[in-house]
Amino acid sequence: MSLKRILEKFMKQLKTQRDGKNKFKEWLCKAQSIYGDAVKTIRNHLNTICNYFLSRTTNGVMEGINNRLKLIKRQAYGFINFENMRIRFLYCFT
Known part of the structure; x- marks a missing residue:
């Protein structure tokens, strides 16, 4: 084996x-x-x-969430308004 x-x-x-x-x-x-x-x-x-x-748990789910948030930040090339960023993050997980 x-x-x-x-x-x-x-x-x-x-x-x-x-x-x-x-x-x-x-x-x-x-x-x-x-x-x-x-x-x-x-x-x-x-x-x-x-x-x-x-x-019997791993941090895989949290790593996935962090990866998704980083992807949104990269796609936005930086948010001017924090509220817009917050809305985009929340929308992503609904």
Whole structure:
């Protein structure tokens, strides 16, 4: 089984933060030779990453919202009036 599949499997199956952290550490040892820089980054943020096991939520929705707002700002080439910008942002999500 590939490292990617192993990671996907334990991310879906494990229920506790402690179990997730232990499995992640095992996986990181195996993945070091293939994903060197990524493994280093994951180790630096392991506690935060393992918070996923507490509530099973990600920040994907918020990232999508931020991306949409940045796109509106780019398309407008800067708003002259804050109220117009606010209206455009609110209209985007209705």
